[in-house]
Amino acid sequence: MIPILATTSEPYYRQDLALVHHLGFGFHADACAPGILALLKPVRDRGGLVLELGCGSGLLTRHLVEAGHRVIATDASPAMLELAREVAPGAEAIRQLVLPDDPLPDCDAVVSVGHVLSYLSDEAAVEAALMAAAAALRPRGVFAIDLCDLRWGEAVGRAEENPTKGRVGDDWAVLARISVPRANLFVREITTFVRDADGAWRRDDERHENVLVDTSQVPALLAPLGLEVTVSTSFGDEVHPEGLVAIVGQRSAA
Numbered sequence: 001m002i003p004i005l006a007t008t009s010e011p012y013y014r015q016d017l018a019l020v021h022h023l024g025f026g027f028h029a030d031a032c033a034p035g036i037l038a039l040l041k042p043v044r045d046r047g048g049l050v051l052e053l054g055c056g057s058g059l060l061t062r063h064l065v066e067a068g069h070r071v072i073a074t075d076a077s078p079a080m081l082e083l084a085r086e087v088a089p090g091a092e093a094i095r096q097l098v099l100p101d102d103p104l105p106d107c108d109a110v111v112s113v114g115h116v117l118s119y120l121s122d123e124a125a126v127e128a129a130l131m132a133a134a135a136a137l138r139p140r141g142v143f144a145i146d147l148c149d150l151r152w153g154e155a156v157g158r159a160e161e162n163p164t165k166g167r168v169g170d171d172w173a174v175l176a177r178i179s180v181p182r183a184n185l186f187v188r189e190i191t192t193f194v195r196d197a198d199g200a201w202r203r204d205d206e207r208h209e210n211v212l213v214d215t216s217q218v219p220a221l222l223a224p225l226g227l228e229v230t231v232s233t234s235f236g237d238e239v240h241p242e243g244l245v246a247i248v249g250q251r252s253a254a
Contacts, residue, residue, distance in 0.1 A: 018079035022057035029059035035236020048108025054116025058084030100129035152243025
């Protein structure tokens with residue numbers, strides 16, 4: 001019998017899930033990178049500073065740094081930040097930042113992939129984080145984030161006959177039980193198994209709640225801050241899951 005050891009309880013993306021996400025779920029950052037880099041070319045050309053919200057293990061950060069950007073990469077998860085420091089050591093800074101309350105540094109671009117703001121507690125917190133990010137942008141600053149729309153929940157609801165999904169690697173496995181308890185809330189009950197050097201498997205469980213919002217309201221929310229954005233299906237040529245939208249725009253020069 002293979003022993004399974006449970007781990008202790010901490011916030012979202014603890015050590016094991018952070019590692020599993022890094023090893024098995026980097027495809028979204030890789031797919032989004034070309035479109036985001038194209039949007040950021042004017043920022044790079046003028047030596048501007050990119051602020052990344054929810055950098056995770058540094059997968060998009062690495063693309064940004066390798067393209068010649070100056071980057072401050074942030075995340076709320078200490079385990080993710082530890083990985084990011086290994087993956088993207090060329091970033092100007094990699095540090096903890098908890099939205100929506102922590103102050104954001106002035107910057108020339110705000111980027112985020114992986115529906116980071118959808119992890120906040122409610123719609124008011126999502127709106128507060130969006131406005132804080134917009135306010136941090138200098139004139140001509142670029143805004144490029146993805147966010148879960150209400151349509152995300154509708155799409156999941158149509159697939160309720162398969163509410164459990166999983167993936168397996170050589171030394172890890174993950175299962176996610178999915179539900180939409182209400183129209184504006186998407187829930188994943190995530191169980192990870194990671195093999196130790198001695199062959200024992202540890203188990204950890206996290207519950208992730210994502211707030212779904214009507215993203216068609218975001219342009220009007222940010223316009224008073226001088227930020228003109230559009231809601232699109234992607235940053236470039238990549239294909240997003242239904243309901244995961246890209247919010248892209250630029251702050252006025254004045």
